[in-house]
Amino acid sequence: MSSTVTVACGAGFAGDRMEPAVDFATAEGIDAIVLECLAERTMIAGLLEREKNPSLGYDARLRPRLSPILPLTFPRRRAVITNLGSANPSAAAAEVARLAGEMGLAGLRVAAVLGDDIVDRESHVEWQDDSVLEDGGRWLGVHAYLGVDPIAEALRQGADVVITGRTTDSSLFAAPVVAAFGEGALAGALTVGHLLECSGQLTGGNVADSRESGLTAAEYADLGFPWARVSADGSAEFGVLDGKPARLDPLGATLQLFYEVHDPHAYLTPDAILDFTGIAFDPLAPNRIRMSGARSSGIPERLKAVGFRQAPGCIADLEISYAGHGCRERVLIAAETMRIRLEAIPGVSRFNLDFVGINSVLGLGVDIPWEGSEVRLHVGAVCDSDATARSVEDEIYALTLSGPAGGCGIRSERRAHLSVESGLIARDQVTTSLGWYTA
Amino acid sequence: MKIRELAAARAGDKGSTLDITLVAFNQQAYDTLVEALTEEYVGQLMRRSVPGPVTRHLVPGLLAIKYVMPEALEGGIYASVRAGIHWQKAAIWLLLDEEVPQ
Numbered sequence: 001m002s003s004t005v006t007v008a009c010g011a012g013f014a015g016d017r018m019e020p021a022v023d024f025a026t027a028e029g030i031d032a033i034v035l036e037c038l039a040e041r042t043m044i045a046g047l048l049e050r051e052k053n054p055s056l057g058y059d060a061r062l063r064p065r066l067s068p069i070l071p072l073t074f075p076r077r078r079a080v081i082t083n084l085g086s087a088n089p090s091a092a093a094a095e096v097a098r099l100a101g102e103m104g105l106a107g108l109r110v111a112a113v114l115g116d117d118i119v120d121r122e123s124h125v126e127w128q129d130d131s132v133l134e135d136g137g138r139w140l141g142v143h144a145y146l147g148v149d150p151i152a153e154a155l156r157q158g159a160d161v162v163i164t165g166r167t168t169d170s171s172l173f174a175a176p177v178v179a180a181f182g183e184g185a186l187a188g189a190l191t192v193g194h195l196l197e198c199s200g201q202l203t204g205g206n207v208a209d210s211r212e213s214g215l216t217a218a219e220y221a222d223l224g225f226p227w228a229r230v231s232a233d234g235s236a237e238f239g240v241l242d243g244k245p246a247r248l249d250p251l252g253a254t255l256q257l258f259y260e261v262h263d264p265h266a267y268l269t270p271d272a273i274l275d276f277t278g279i280a281f282d283p284l285a286p287n288r289i290r291m292s293g294a295r296s297s298g299i300p301e302r303l304k305a306v307g308f309r310q311a312p313g314c315i316a317d318l319e320i321s322y323a324g325h326g327c328r329e330r331v332l333i334a335a336e337t338m339r340i341r342l343e344a345i346p347g348v349s350r351f352n353l354d355f356v357g358i359n360s361v362l363g364l365g366v367d368i369p370w371e372g373s374e375v376r377l378h379v380g381a382v383c384d385s386d387a388t389a390r391s392v393e394d395e396i397y398a399l400t401l402s403g404p405a406g407g408c409g410i411r412s413e414r415r416a417h418l419s420v421e422s423g424l425i426a427r428d429q430v431t432t433s434l435g436w437y438t439a
Numbered sequence: 440m441k442i443r444e445l446a447a448a449r450a451g452d453k454g455s456t457l458d459i460t461l462v463a464f465n466q467q468a469y470d471t472l473v474e475a476l477t478e479e480y481v482g483q484l485m486r487r488s489v490p491g492p493v494t495r496h497l498v499p500g501l502l503a504i505k506y507v508m509p510e511a512l513e514g515g516i517y518a519s520v521r522a523g524i525h526w527q528k529a530a531i532w533l534l535l536d537e538e539v540p541q
Binding site for chain 2: 040128129201206207208209210211251254255256257258259260261262263264265276277278279280281315317319350351352354356360361362363364365378380381382415417418419420421422
């Protein structure tokens, strides 16, 4: 057995760039490629699609993402691990086997990791906020976060491609390491997975460092995605492919280590409670660092569950622009006019008025310097029905005839009133299994 | 002095929870920020934009300071009625653009 396992991040979200995974498919020294492609947003899309057609519900990018890489990874015996299975991993795995067959990759084996869908055990979930159960809405889906074991088992049994639904993102990356080295590497492998799972966010993307200007546009456009070479003790070296632009250094790695981590002493995964406070990052060379010190302080008693809920009605988003002399005064009057009109519509439970380019992102007040020759008013309103949303939309058009001068450029859209709920479920309520498909 | 002169930052979200990490540029900057950016002070800065309490965690070995705001996003980014619907990554500027209090 090799003394290290090298895992590469080929995608950090469903719509991520295609080229990095293709590059990793042939690059020297890569053992496994992970495509992390599942988010709340794409899971909801999968659930809605599966409702319409029970043989769908996996991510629509399954074929375009895997077609260019399977003919490269299969002959090299490089595992591909992905959560593109979304709301229907078994249908996705069957589809990958079909795709591989069409491409002449006879014998390619696909494993589907099953068991995350627990909608029929929703009553066993302890929800963090159980008031949502009284919102009059319905569950689109309820899923448990699965861990490393079923993926590692599929790899041990020789899977060329492993397709999952809702597993912890870090476990996708940890599985090939644990399959090779066992539990001794677990804490390090999961920490590596946590660092890799957002692709370019480890290698220079989304870095707010006021001391420097960051990467150039040409560098961002070709940003190197990260790989990690993990040892049996769970320590790891991180890098990008030779020649790829990146900023991979201890400071950026620290930003990513704590990204969406709520307690640095206790980051909960299904397999381990990770303690990140003893981690060290050491620079080795340009865009090459070493991580050590990953620890686990135990195993969580219960598994995390996530519920996707659709409340009745919708959220209406509307915008209208004002330009030219006095636009600031006119848009403020337009906003106040909308406030008076919306407060009179009983089906609107909550609304917000903000000014795009002024305070629509951070939600601060309007008592800040305004510059520029135009302003866009945005209205977001939670509506109990489509009829209410229509009334709200009509009100913004009414501003053009019965409001301050020059309202224009109106756009409106309605989106489903969705919420994502967190909960916990007993481990014995969740059973995993593998489904096998061969090209 | 602005906070951004002493640290880099990244923000994320999970459900209603907003989290912001500051990583100080050096030990002296870290010590200054730990002293100045208490839960109470950061709470004041954040309340201009989001509701609820702020909890702070320190990781001195990595010069990192973590702020967690479990009620800030009120039902999560899908329930947001702000124009900047996925605005959470920009929340770092609620801290970085502010002065380090003396």
